[in-house]
Structure formats: structure tokens, C-alpha cells
Amino acid sequence: MSSQTTALNSGVHAKKADIFCKDEARVDWHSKALWVLREKRDRAAGSLPEWEQLRQLGSEMKLHTLTHLGEYLETFEKNCQANGIVVHWAKDGAEHNQIVHSILAKHQVKKLVKSKSMLTEECHLNPYLESKGIEVIDTDLGERIIQLAKQPPSHIVVPAIHMKKEEVGDLFHDKLGTEAGASDPTYLTRAARAHLREQFLSADAAMTGVNMAIADKGAVVVCTNEGNADMGANLPKLQLHSMGIDKMVPDLDSAAILLRTLARNATGQPITTYSSFYRGPQDGGEMHIIIVDNGRTDMLKDKILAESLKCIRCGGCLNTCPVYRRSGGYSYNYTIPGPIGIAVGAQADDTHSIPWACTLCGSCSYVCPTKVPLDKIIHHHRRLKAKAGKLPYGKRNYMPLVGNFMASETMLNCSMSVARTALRILPGSLLKPFSGAWGKYRELPVAPKSSFEAWFNKNRGQ
Amino acid sequence: MSSKQSILNALKSVAVAPQAMPPINVSPRLDDVIGQFETNLGTVAGTLHREGGLAALQAKVDELIKEGKQVISQVEGVTGNRSAPETAHELKDIDFAVIPGDVAVAENGAIWVNNQHLGHRVTPFICENLFLVVSADKVVANLHEAIKQIGLNSGEFGVFIAGPSKTADIEQALVVGAHGACSLNVYLI
Numbered sequence: 001m002s003s004q005t006t007a008l009n010s011g012v013h014a015k016k017a018d019i020f021c022k023d024e025a026r027v028d029w030h031s032k033a034l035w036v037l038r039e040k041r042d043r044a045a046g047s048l049p050e051w052e053q054l055r056q057l058g059s060e061m062k063l064h065t066l067t068h069l070g071e072y073l074e075t076f077e078k079n080c081q082a083n084g085i086v087v088h089w090a091k092d093g094a095e096h097n098q099i100v101h102s103i104l105a106k107h108q109v110k111k112l113v114k115s116k117s118m119l120t121e122e123c124h125l126n127p128y129l130e131s132k133g134i135e136v137i138d139t140d141l142g143e144r145i146i147q148l149a150k151q152p153p154s155h156i157v158v159p160a161i162h163m164k165k166e167e168v169g170d171l172f173h174d175k176l177g178t179e180a181g182a183s184d185p186t187y188l189t190r191a192a193r194a195h196l197r198e199q200f201l202s203a204d205a206a207m208t209g210v211n212m213a214i215a216d217k218g219a220v221v222v223c224t225n226e227g228n229a230d231m232g233a234n235l236p237k238l239q240l241h242s243m244g245i246d247k248m249v250p251d252l253d254s255a256a257i258l259l260r261t262l263a264r265n266a267t268g269q270p271i272t273t274y275s276s277f278y279r280g281p282q283d284g285g286e287m288h289i290i291i292v293d294n295g296r297t298d299m300l301k302d303k304i305l306a307e308s309l310k311c312i313r314c315g316g317c318l319n320t321c322p323v324y325r326r327s328g329g330y331s332y333n334y335t336i337p338g339p340i341g342i343a344v345g346a347q348a349d350d351t352h353s354i355p356w357a358c359t360l361c362g363s364c365s366y367v368c369p370t371k372v373p374l375d376k377i378i379h380h381h382r383r384l385k386a387k388a389g390k391l392p393y394g395k396r397n398y399m400p401l402v403g404n405f406m407a408s409e410t411m412l413n414c415s416m417s418v419a420r421t422a423l424r425i426l427p428g429s430l431l432k433p434f435s436g437a438w439g440k441y442r443e444l445p446v447a448p449k450s451s452f453e454a455w456f457n458k459n460r461g462q
Numbered sequence: 463m464s465s466k467q468s469i470l471n472a473l474k475s476v477a478v479a480p481q482a483m484p485p486i487n488v489s490p491r492l493d494d495v496i497g498q499f500e501t502n503l504g505t506v507a508g509t510l511h512r513e514g515g516l517a518a519l520q521a522k523v524d525e526l527i528k529e530g531k532q533v534i535s536q537v538e539g540v541t542g543n544r545s546a547p548e549t550a551h552e553l554k555d556i557d558f559a560v561i562p563g564d565v566a567v568a569e570n571g572a573i574w575v576n577n578q579h580l581g582h583r584v585t586p587f588i589c590e591n592l593f594l595v596v597s598a599d600k601v602v603a604n605l606h607e608a609i610k611q612i613g614l615n616s617g618e619f620g621v622f623i624a625g626p627s628k629t630a631d632i633e634q635a636l637v638v639g640a641h642g643a644c645s646l647n648v649y650l651i
Contacts, residue, residue, distance in 0.1 A: 033634050048569075050488050060484040067480040070473040077466075083616045089466035141640060142631035158631060165633045185635035193641060200641070201551055217614065227587045227627040227642025234584035234619075235550055245469065253486050256609040259622075260569075270502055270570035271605075271624045274587075274642065280617030282550075282583050293465075297472035306478050 012392065013357040014437075017327035026164075031325040033161060038319045040268025041367065054261050059371035061254045062310035066300065072215040072248045073291065079218025080289060083280040088290045093123030096292045100125060100207070100240060101132055103288055107238050109134060109204040115222070115229035116140040117209025118156055118313055119242050119292060121335045137199045139228035141192050148175045154329025156336055157266050157315035162328055196228070206232030210243035211275075211312070212258055213289075216251045219279035220289060223262060223272040230276050237285040241278070245296050246309040258312055261369035266314040299344070304380045308343040310370040317364035317374055323357050332357060339364035339374040346381040352390040355381035416451055423447035490603035495568045496650070499601050503571035506625030507638050508646040515651040516540055519560065519593060526558055535560035536579050537595050546581035553582060559589035563596040563623075563648075565611045569604040572624040573648065574612045583619050587627075592643035594623065598650050 021027055045051045065072055077087045090096035096119075104112060112134055114120065126136045126147075138147040142160040146153055149171055153159030160168070169183035178191045208229040212221040220241050222229045233239040249255050263269040281287035299305040318324050318338030329337040332354050334345030339358065346355050355378055364374040385391055391399065405411050422431060424447050432439050448455075463471075491498065500510045511518060516539045523533050523542060533542035534553070537560045547553060561580065563573035573594050577583050586592055602608050614620045627642030638644065 036634060053488060057484055057486060057488075060481065061486075063478065063481040064483045067476055067478050069476070070470045073470070073473075089464070089469060091465040091468055095465060139641065140631070141629045145631065158634070160631055161634075163632075165635070168632050185632040186637045188632055189629060189637040189640060193639065196641060197554075201554060218616075219614065225627065226629050226640035228640070230587045230621065231584065231641045234582070234587065245473075250483065252609045252612075252614075253606065256605040257486065260605050267630070269624075270505060271567075271572050271622065273506065273624050273627055275572070275622040275624075277614055277620045279614050279619065282619070291469075293469045293472070297469060300473065300476045300478070303477040306476065 011333070012351045012353040013327070013331050013333070014353065016331035017357070020328035020331055021326070027326055027328075029164075030162060030328060034319045034325045037158075037267060038316075038367070041265050041316055041319065042268075044264035044268040044270065048260075048264070051261075054257055055369055055371055057257050058261055058312075058369055059310060061249065061257060062370050063307070065248050065250060065254075066246070066306065066309055069245060069248060069300070072250060073245060076213055076215040076218060076248060077291075079216065081218070083218045084287070085218065085280060086286070086288045088288065090290055090292045090294070092294045093125075093292070096123045096242065096290055096294070097125050097128040099290050100242070101129060101134075103238075103240060104129070104134055104205055105132075107205060107286075109238065111135045111137065111199070111203045111205075113137050113139050113199055113203040113206050113228075113232040113236075114143075115206075115208045115224060115232055116143055116159075117207070117242055118336060119209055119244050119294075120207070121153065122294065123242075123292070125242075137196070137203070139196050139199065139232060140224070140226060141189060141228075144192060144196065145171065148172075152330075152335065154337065155315060155318055156313055156338075156340075157318075162330075197231075200231045200235050203232065203236050205236050205238040205240065207240040207242065208233055210241050210247045210289075211262065212249050212255045213243050213247045214250075214252060214255055214277075215248055217279055219277050221255055221259070222276045222278065223259070223274065224276075225269070225273045227274055230274055233276075233278065234282060237282070238288075239278070239281065239285065240288045240290065242290045242292060244292050244294070246311070258369075262312055262314050265316040265367065265369040295347075304373075304377055305343070307372055308340070308374075308377055310372050311340050311344070311368075312370055313340075314369055316367045316369065317372075320363045320367050322359060322361065322363070327357065339378065340372070342381065343372070343374055343377040346378075346385075351392065352385050353392050355379075355385060356392070356395070413451065413453070420447040420449075420451075486606065488604065488606050490607055491569070492603055495601050495603055496598065498568035498603075499566055499571060502569060503625070503648060506571045507628060508571060508625040508648055511647060511649045515649065516595070519595065519649045522593075523558070523560065531557040533558045533560065534581075534585070534589070536581055536585070537562050540595070550582040550584045550588070553585060553588045556585075556589040558591045558593060559585050559643075560593040560595065561586055563594045564600065564613065565608045566596045566601040566648075567603075567605055567608045567622070568601055570624055572605075572608075572622040574608060575621055575623055576613050577619040578613075580619075586621070586623060587642040589643055591645045592623070592626070592647075594646065594648045595651055596648060
């Protein structure tokens with residue numbers, strides 16, 4: 001598989017999308033698989049008359065929390081400690097990884113079972129721990145598949161969405177000894193269940209992400225469908241939970257709002273199979289929570305970027321995005337792809353191209369369960385890149401020209417008149433090259449007889 | 463400066479003006495709450511047994527034991543053939559666990575289980591199949607109502623369970639039985 005190198009090397013979004021788009025049949029299949037999730041989401045949302053009310057509540061509650069975050073984090077820490085939970089603070093990914101390693105080293109942990117956490121992906125925890133000699137087992141089925149294939153996730157909820165069952169079958173045959181050529185999802189899932197059960201039973205520690213951290217209880221909520229987080233956290237005596245500062249909610253009532261929308265918006269389920277509330281370690285066990293900043297407080301200092309921290313990582317914006325569906329998760333230069341990946345990852349993108357992996361159609365903002373204004377944030381990133389003098393090559397040169405040109409009525413009218421005439425009298429083969437990438441999959445338009453302005457003056461004018 | 467202090471300091475310059483916490487008043491759907499629960503439990507691949515109560519469950523358990531299955535019960539009035547072991551790991555060969563649920567949620571088929579009734583916390587996850595028992599007067603309309611009734615004292619663990627474990631990570635094909643229980647039967651009492 002060459003996709004790992006493709007995914008990890010940074011490159012301009014359009015170039016990386018080209019690689020994905022080489023196999024048209026696969027692009028269609030990928031797009032359709034994600035659209036099925038969007039349709040399921042629509043049915044689930046449509047079945048609740050209060051859906052829009054829940055989105056509004058989610059948005060307001062998250063904004064309230066983010067604008068009082070210092071107080072809530074301190075309350076949370078105090079309450080956790082009262083429940084026998086050890087709380088750590090990390091300003092960045094490196095510190096997070098060191099804290100995790102020091103806890104594991106103290107307990108001489110050799111094998112760690114992990115459930116899904118986009119934060120630990122963001123911090124590149126797995127390679128760090130492996131370099132220290134700790135075996136890390138991802139236990140979510142999709143994550144285990146890509147871990148065995150040595151690939152990063154291509155989606156935040158369904159990380160192996162880019163792989164076909166035949167590829168998973170070949171991988172499992174190679175790594176887990178399943179029958180050659182077997183690709184039945186039930187058969188493969190059962191094989192993974194048996195394989196991972198051994199891992200759960202022999203692990204020295206477990207680690208999970210956090211869906212919500214409840215300030216007034218000092219508890220964390222972890223949601224899974226597979227039960228892997230709970231099989232992990234409740235077998236070994238040591239459990240760790242990593243959370244971004246943005247996971248905070250004030251109380252149980254607030255968590256209920258998000259639990260009602262999270263799974264409905266992600267996969268169309270009314271709720272995840274397991275929504276687990278940990279308010280302390282098991283008998284004789286130890287529980288640690290690592291609170292991580294890693295750039296989040298910087299985002300909160302920008303009024304528009306701040307709203308991206310309302311996100312609850314349902315993946316709904318990926319499933320609806322026409323660009324993500326047809327360019328794949330590896331075309332974004334960030335761990336998180338799609339609209340939310342652009343929103344939270346554009347500043348780290350050294351190609352300065354991902355804010356343009358967007359048509360500004362706004363579908364993402366429309367489906368978002370906490371009303372993150374994704375299209376507005378992405379547009380804002382373009383402005384920030386321009387202000388910083390970081391526009392990608394090409395845009396840097398022609399965008400100012402286009403700007404001046406379109407601002408001049410005379411120049412615009414003259415050239416449009418030339419273009420209409422050219423479209424009428426010149427052969428398409430001569431004109432097509434001028435349309436660039438736009439014309440690659442499109443026919444040139446039929447030229448109207450006159451400009452809109454002329455039509456308007458004639459028909460609607462005074 | 464500690465990382466905690468530097469994070470808290472940075473949070474003093476949030477660019478968004480402080481927002482008020484919104485009041486949460488969502489109207490519950492009160493028609494046929496148990497019917498709604500049954501439908502949604504079905505959606506999440508669980509099965510509801512409305513009739514027969516604990517006697518029906520005990521009869522089922524007896525049948526399973528006769529077949530040689532390993533059954534552990536945490537429900538008073540239902541007897542299995544295994545008792546809570548010393549360590550959680552010893553539960554690995556449990557075929558069926560019988561566990562009491564505190565609150566059931568009509569809108570999504572979820573049932574709240576608190577660790578006071580679990581023996582080991584891992585019991586409802588590690589068993590091959592799960593039976594939950596819930597009282598008919600503990601079925602509430604939605605999650606807002608449920609969250610007011612659940613118990614989660616200091617140091618405790620609790621979980622909303624909605625159906626058996628499942629995954630669709632291979633080509634979006636739904637497979638029931640991932641890492642947790644492979645089936646869920648709910649007995650109403």
C-alpha cells in the first residue's frame with residue numbers, strides 16, 4: 001500500500017486529490033458510501049421534531065462553556081480529584097505524550113489497548129509510545145484495520161472507509177490468519193473480535209478518548225458502538241483518558257443534549273450502543289485524565305476560529321462534503337480531513353492549500369449538530385492565508401489581477417462581450433484550453449445573446 | 463509556569479464575549495412510551511419481552527443452563543450457575559449475563575446500568591450475550607428525563623446500553639457482535 005506515504009507527506013490538496021481520483025470507480029464507491037451515511041443522518045434528524053432546537057441548544061451550551069472554560073476546567077479538576085481521579089495538564093502534544101509515557105512507565109506497562117481518540121492521533125502518540133518499547137493496540141475495528149495496514153485514518157468516525165472488504169480480507173489473511181480470499185464482513189469482524197479479545201485480556205493498561213467531560217460531576221463520557229473502550233478500561237487496573245480542553249460541558253443535562261445529536265448526526269443511530277460515564281476508577285484501580293491544549297487556546301483568541309471548538313467530532317460534515325467525498329481523507333494535510341479538518345488544521349498546513357478544498361456550498365454548516373459555521377471559518381482561513389502572504393502559488397499571482405479586473409465595470413463588460421462572441425464563432429477545441437481545470441470534465445457553456453445587464457435594462461429597467 | 467497555569471492564563475483572552483447558559487426545556491413525546499421504547503430497541507438490534515417478567519427470564523436461564531451455558535445473574539430472583547469471580551478476567555467464558563437496568567429511554571432504546579449492580583464493571587461487555595431487566599414504570603420518554611433519574615455517585619461507573627455491540631467498519635456493512643455482547647434481550651417487569 002502506498003497510501004501511507006501519500007497520506008503522510010504533505011502536498012497541495014488538488015495534487016493529492018488527483019491521486020485519489022485516478023480510480024474513478026473507487027471514487028464513485030467512496031462518495032456513495034458516505035452519502036448513505038448522510039441519508040441515514042437525515043432520516044434520524046427528521047424523526048425528531050425538536051432537532052433544530054437541539055442544534056441551537058448544543059451551539060449555545062458549547063459557546064457558554066467555551067467562554068467560561070477556565071472556571072469549568074478548574075471545577076472539573078477539583079471534582080475529579082474528589083472522585084479519586086488523577087488529572088494532568090498538557091500544553092501541547094509532546095507534553096501529552098510524555099505524561100502518558102511516564103504513567104505507563106511507572107506501572108511497567110508493556111501492552112496498551114486504545115479505543116478511538118482523534119486527539120492521540122493529533123499528538124502522534126502511537127509512534128511515540130512504540131519508540132519507547134510499549135506495544136499499542138488500537139481496538140476499534142476500523143482503527144485496528146488501518147493500524148495493521150500501517151495507514152492513518154481517512155475519516156474520523158469510520159477510519160477505514162477508503163478500504164474495500166477484499167482488501168481487509170487480504171490484510172486479515174496476512175496478519176490474523178483468516179482464510180485466503182474470505183471477505184465476508186461478518187466473518188472478518190468475528191475474526192477481529194477473537195483476536196482483540198486476547199489483547200483486552202492481556203493488556204496492562206487502557207486508554208480512551210473523551211466525548212464529553214462533565215464539570216460538575218468530575219466524570220468523562222466515552223461513546224462507542226463496539227464496546228471496545230469499556231472492554232479496555234474495565235479489565236486492566238490502569239485507565240487513561242485524553243481530552244482536549246474543548247470536550248468540557250457544564251453538567252449531565254448538557255451532556256444529554258449532545259448525546260441526542262452525536263450518533264444521529266454521525267451514522268443515523270438514535271444513540272451509540274454504549275455511552276459510558278466514568279466517575280472514578282474501578283476497585284483497586286487507577287484512573288488518569290490528561291487535559292490537552294495543543295493550539296486550542298490560540299484558536300479561542302480568534303472570534304471566528306473559536307467556534308470550531310464547538311465541534312463534537314460526529315463526522316457529519318465529512319459525509320456531506322462534495323469535496324471530501326470525491327477527494328478522500330488523505331488529500332488533506334491534517335489528521336482530521338473534511339470541513340472540520342480544514343477549520344482546525346488549516347493553520348498547520350504548510351502547503352497553504354486546504355482552505356481551498358471547499359466550494360463554500362455550506363452543506364457542512366447546515367448539518368452540524370452544534371452549528372459550527374464551517375463555511376465561514378474556511379473562508380476566514382483564506383483571508384488569514386492572504387493576510388499572512390501565504391496564498392498558494394498561482395492564487396498569489398492571479399487573484400489580485402482578477403480582483404482589480406472584476407472591480408472595473410468597463411473591463412468586465414468589454415471582456416464578457418469578447419467572450420460571448422468568441423464562444424459563438426470560434427470552435428470549442430480552440431477555446432477549451434483557456435478554461436483550464438474547470439473545463440477538464442465540463443463542456444463550454446452556450447453563450448447568451450447579450451449580457452444580463454442589457455437584458456435587465458430592456459425587460460425590467462425604467 | 464505550570465502547563466495548567468499557562469492554559470488558564472491563555473483562557474483569559476477568549477475573543478468571544480461570555481455567553482449565557484441556555485435553559486433546557488425540550489418537550490417529551492409522551493404517547494405510548496413503552497411502544498416507542500420497543501420500536502427503538504428494535505432499531506438498535508435489541509429485543510423486548512413485555513410479558514412473563516422474571517419467571518419467563520428464569521425459565522429461559524434454566525433452559526440455557528441445561529444446554530451447558532455459563533450464566534451469571536446480578537438480578538435478585540433470577541439464578542444462574544456462576545457467581546461473581548475474584549477477578550474481572552475470570553468472566554471471559556460467561557455466555558449470558560443477567561443485569562438490572564435502572565432507567566429505560568423510549569426515544570433511543572437505551573437502558574442505564576449502574577456499576578453497583580454489576581459485580582465487575584466489565585460484566586455487561588465481556589459476556590457473549592446480555593439480558594437486561596427493567597421495571598415498566600422506569601421507562602421515560604427521552605434522554606433529558608433519563609439523565610435526571612440516573613444514579614452516578616462519586617467513584618461510580620454507569621452506562622447507557624442501546625442494543626448489542628455492533629460495527630459497520632468494513633464497507634459500512636452492519637455486523638452485530640463486535641467486542642461487547644452479541645445479543646441483547648430486555649425483560650420488562
